[in-house]
Amino acid sequence: MNLRNILVPLGAVALVGFGFTAYGWAGVAAVVGGLVMWALLHFTRLVNVMKKAAKRPIGYVGSAVMLNARLVEGVNLMHVVAMTQALGELLSPEGADPEVYRWTDGTQSHVTCEFRHGKLVKWTLVRPEGEAAATPPQG
Template structure:
């Protein structure tokens, strides 16, 4: 959800709480907003804790990761899927990469904080 929309809804809820129940309504709505923010913070900490326990930039299967990716995902959502922090490849555009044991690599490009494109690189087969 767009943060402007989220905070706009929170403001509307505060106004509705004021007109419905006075200051008690504002306190109740403020409590719900704080609870929601704590839930989001807890989720982010859990994702980062899980990612900190895995090798940086490694994933079980880049092919499976490639299949799970969708346009518009945030980096936090990708980290939750991979359970690993990615290797930061480039600052502009914001590019991250994950690899697997077979030396395949998925490179993700984020624009505006959202996943805009990605590419799966597989090593050339040495059969022959």
């Protein structure tokens, strides 16, 4: 069980209680207003990320190599969708944990990401074999 699911509501209740003891009902109104603003900021970010992702094909990324370089273990799926500006192609069965998504670029290189409980745990970059031979030598 995720400890955040318990601590965030307890923290909100503690803040409301502190607001009441310190400033009465005006403190409760201020704390609740702040909590609503916090929730609206997160909702707005989610809507903006999904709006950008809706304009691109599922599973497409501009550069799989750059995505591979920018990924960090522990980020959530929404953060990766924000980086790629596209929803990933779901490879695992729906509702399974871990979830596996793939993003592919125009050169058919792809990054496959595995998420456990919504957090990135590992990823792999696969580049096509012909790409190394197709690039001319520098020199």
